[in-house]
Amino acid sequence: MKKGKRTTIYDIAAKLGITASSVSRALNNSNQVNEKTKELIMKTADELNYKRNILASNLRKGQSKTIGIVVPRINQNFFANVIAGIEEATYQKGYNLIICQSGESHDKEIQCVNTLINQDVDCIVISVSADGNDYQHLQNVIDHGIQLIQFDRVAEELETLKVINDNEQASYEAVSHLIESGYKRIGLLEGPQNLSIFKQRKTGYLRALKAYNIEVIDEIIVENAWTKELGAEGTRKLLNLPQPPDAIFASTSDFSALGVLEVANAMKIKVPAELGVCGYANEGFSEITSPSITTIDQFSIYMGNTVANLYFQEKGNTDTTSKPKIISIKPELIIRGSTAKNAKS
Amino acid sequence: MKKGKRTTIYDIAAKLGITASSVSRALNNSNQVNEKTKELIMKTADELNYKRNILASNLRKGQSKTIGIVVPRINQNFFANVIAGIEEATYQKGYNLIICQSGESHDKEIQCVNTLINQDVDCIVISVSADGNDYQHLQNVIDHGIQLIQFDRVAEELETLKVINDNEQASYEAVSHLIESGYKRIGLLEGPQNLSIFKQRKTGYLRALKAYNIEVIDEIIVENAWTKELGAEGTRKLLNLPQPPDAIFASTSDFSALGVLEVANAMKIKVPAELGVCGYANEGFSEITSPSITTIDQFSIYMGNTVANLYFQEKGNTDTTSKPKIISIKPELIIRGSTAKNAKS
DNA sequence: AAAAATTACGCAATCGATTGCAATTTCAAA
DNA sequence: TTTGAAATTGCAATCGATTGCGTAATTTTT
Secondary structure, three states: OOOOOOOOHHHHHHHOOOOOHHHHHHHOOOOOOOHHHHHHHHHHHHOOOOOHHHHHHHHOOOOOOEEEEEOOOOOOOOHHHHHHHHHHHHHOOEEEEEEEOOOOOHHHHHHHHHHHOOOOOOOOOOOOOOOOOOHHHHHHHHHOEEEEEEEEOOOOOOEEEEEEEEHHHHHHHHHHHHHHHHOOOOOOOOOOOOOOOHHHHHHHHHHHHHHOOOOOOHHHEEEOOOOOOHHHHHHHHHHOOOOOOEEEEOOHHHHHHHHHHHHHHHOOOOOOOOOEEEEOOHEEEEOOOOOOOOOOOOOOEEEEHHHHHHHHHHHOOOOOOOOOOOOEEEEEEOOOOHHHHOOOO | OOOOOOOOHHHHHHHHHHOOHHHHHHHOOOOOOHHHHHHHHHHHHHHOOOOHHHHHHHHOOOOOEEEOOOOOOOOOOHHHHHHHHHHHHHHHHOOEEEEOOOOOHHHHHHHHHHHHOOOOEEEEOOOOOOOOOOHHHHHHHHHHHEEEEEEEOOOOOOEEEEEEEEEHHHHHHHHHHHHHHHOOOOOEEEEOOOOOHHHHHHHHHHHHHOOOOOOOOOOHHHOOOOOOHHHHHHHHHHHHHOOOEEEEEOOOHHHEEEEEEEEHHHHHOOOOOOOOOOOOOOOOHHHHHOOOOOOEEHHHHHHHHHHHHHHHHHHOOOOOOOOOEEEEEEEEOOOOHHOOOOOOO
């Protein structure tokens, strides 16, 4: 085959002395074309190393069989897994994924979304970035008639399909577990409250305290401690308090829990005996720290599958009367060494 | 805006009583159109919420501004980072990424590549899967006039652009470090030898032994130990030998090094005092294990950047006489606790 | 003010595949 | 052999944007 010259259906048609219409139909396995001709066309297509030009096809059909994904960072375990899950479920249906990272920047997120609209994707799957809470660009997606699915970090006020974790319940269970393990003064490292997931986790924390009749102490709640560094910083503050907490729920991530561990270690405070630690997200490393970190698994790959299936399911659905579906996945508390207060450490 | 009806350049043209040609030219900022008209067109385009249909544009222009990526797994640190690096460098130039995972299956890899050819991508970036060593599908990419860039795991016999790590040298340095740290009997966990990267790492190992006049002992070289489980299994075998090694170079990955650590721990063999351990790839967790793992950093994000830049650089290059470029990145040995033989553990 | 040189815009073809409708062929029933 | 229905195939428009070429409008030059 010559470089830079793809075979088209016209080439095939010309070679066989028929029209492109028939070739197209044969290639799409239409039953409007004679079996023998079909075979002949297939064979010739193969010989000529024909590959359908999807651009042309999609342009004509007004679809793209492409799903756009916008996440803060591709190389973050949770997101990479969700993407892998989406890929798994869409690939076999012939869909392609276009992936963008917003890098936690609201502006870049807008850019990404616009690019995807340009690309004529059939669906945009997004987990919003941490800064900014203006969602005009997402409304724009809807206005363009493109299916929008939010996952994990969602803009709640926007009525779209959503796949979320039941963050509040997970959080509630995590804190309950701490309490039942014998910890009495539980600090919280919380994330940016403009993201609903972090708000919900805080709510779960508060609900658990209330359920066990434990007083809420503002002093041991640290705002915006959602990286390892910020988590460490918050922990240092907490542990230097006159009355330090005897457990810390790093509700933002295992990374921040890792920060807790490091500070505790540096201060010679024994985990879990003197300090209980619970993280969030079940990052790969959380089972190999010492002690291993109690955390919450979000079933990220499954979440990706769910997003994909939700899309396929809603694709045929023309019923506009019903409210858009929200699927909530129940995360699972994974109990490990960092909260085993009574085990000898 | 009405759902399902995008504005086209014709809509804009109609509204202004001009032709689509001018609109197109204006939108492309051609200087063939009057400044005032241009402004007017821009404004109208904005009002009508116009978004260029890239499918049509690309079809006409015979390009796609899209780069296809095929990796074994998206949700593997190294690959996720490379992808992030590519994204970083290509996004700002208006390129999109289509990402596929081969799942280490040669068949799926072929499928992925064909899909990407169909999609008319401008370039395919691939790290080949572990099984199979038939590269007809890659030759096919070249025959279609699509730029092919291999990275990390490459098919050596195929003359394409490549971005690789100097695995042999890195491996040589790692083993030298073990030797200089006082370890004398160094076992090797090796990966599938049909992948050149693993072959090179073995070569580096052998070269180091030779350089220090150490005899090669086949007994302490374990084939195909490239997951945590296989690494653990291999380690068990090694440590139960009459003359077990006093260090293990897990040349395949930090995961397998982790397996080593676990087995050593279970057998009450002290790392690094009684057993030195070195991994590969500098996974996030390797610095937080106890002891932390000496490993090799591959500069994965930078590798992604390099791939992208190599593409842009070669795009204009019509010189076909020269051999395709191969860029080799020098990995860095990161020395940590697991090889600190003489430090008290 | 007429001629020459620019500048701005329109016409129509093109990229490759798809598809409604019309035309032709095939085949069986009458 | 004729007729009608069914099976094939062809014709031509279409998806939306781009671009070479030609013409009209405007500006510059003499």
